[in-house]
Amino acid sequence: MLEPISPAALRAALEWQLEMGCDEAIGEAPLNRYALPDRMPPAASAANVTAPGPASAPMVAPAATDPVAEAERMAAEAGDLAALQAALAAYPWCDLRLGARNLVFSDGDPAARVMIVGEAPGREEDRAGRPFVGQAGQLLDRMLAAIGMSRDSEARDAVYITNVLPWRPPSNRDPEPEETAMMLPFVRRHIALADPEILVLMGNHACGALLGRKGITRMRGHWAEAEGRPALPMLHPAYLLRQPAAKRDAWADLLSLAARLRA
Template identity: 60%
Template sequence: MESALDWHTAKALLEWQIELGATEAISAAPVNRFELSAAMAEKTADPAPAAKRRAPKPVPEAKPDPVAEARVAAKGATSLEALRDAMAGYRHCALQKGARSLVFSDGRPEARLMIIGEAPGRDEDLQGKPFVGRAGQLLDRMLAAIGMGRDRAGAEAVYITNVLPWRPPQNRDPNEDEIQMLLPFLERHVALAKPDVIVLMGNISCQAVLGRKGITRLRGNWAEGFGRPVLPMFHPAYLLRTPAAKREAWADLLAVKARLKEA
């Protein structure tokens, strides 16, 4: 009977076999390699149940851009009627929810003179027309003094609209967001009406069209807005509170009349 190998001899023989390329030791009992592969796959699998695995984070929806959507809606309007419908279908302005009417315009769309006011008041909201309250009655008398009016035709005709078509609560001033989201509709309104001259009544209309406020400094000075000559004037509501300013308003009306004759 052969004696058992000592440790050093066994180690030397093992190293010699490794150098020859041996990678596995064969035991006396057979090994099922398929079962081994299944066990290894099970070991390396995700131990957490599918329900407990972290779900991918939902991609947040892009917030709508009210100004961009207004531009698209306004650009698609090819007539004043279509523009009014586009404004009625615009859902980003909260003023629409509290207003009774969409106050679009009044007068003759083909008029050479277009007047842009600020926003509807209570009377305008009730009747659905701009400048129909006390301020509107004064505006009609002012226009009649230079031989013009919203109910006249031809060279004497006038077309009237506002920066905002919906009445702000408690007749407050429109805020900057409201002005900016509705400005594309106003710009398209002017492009479709094609007036020769525009009158801006009050601070809000100057802010929207010229990007400036301070009606006492701006009034009486011709500027350009939407590619057309514009003249800022005191709002008739201001003239009702400050009758002394009617002298400046009269001078502005004469300047408008003269500019229309030149155009």
């Protein structure tokens, strides 16, 4: 007969899971991911394939789907932001969607002069279905308020916010290059449809996706061009929470943004 597990042992097991990154239960019921169907049908076994006769046409293997090409096609077909959000929700090739609670599309005023592009949703964003609502997002709101801007203002003083990835990576890990490549056509279409005057690229991964290079501590504060419009690389608010001394750099960048908007 098995001995009952003590409360101390259960607590130790839970603490171990937290250390491994299992910090929340995603679904209401358990899900056996080994039982999920493959995205591509398995190859037919040799027993089920009949060898062609002399007069048979040659067998041609079906072409594999290119997730990036499909993303480009689906993004290009979206005529407005609502259609783009629907296309993202229907895009089946990014496995991040399987572990996320919500698709995090955008927040703020789409008619805003400034569009902020971040990295990916965190736990609070995944729960709320909105970008930048956790601790880093609250800091971002205070930063914007310091120069008279917010996501809730009228278009002249508003911001529009999105991320490179619309689904939360497990345990808030960094985006994989393949994930960024699949989502980049949607991000570019998002920018084209919103048509902001200025882009603010928050952090290394937004800069890597839209500028093709990283090194945010060197790039921050130096204006660049992305998607045919001025782009300002800035330190991500999550970085500022870890490195408070860098807030003075962020303040300098905010003043540069305000000056550009007044010009």
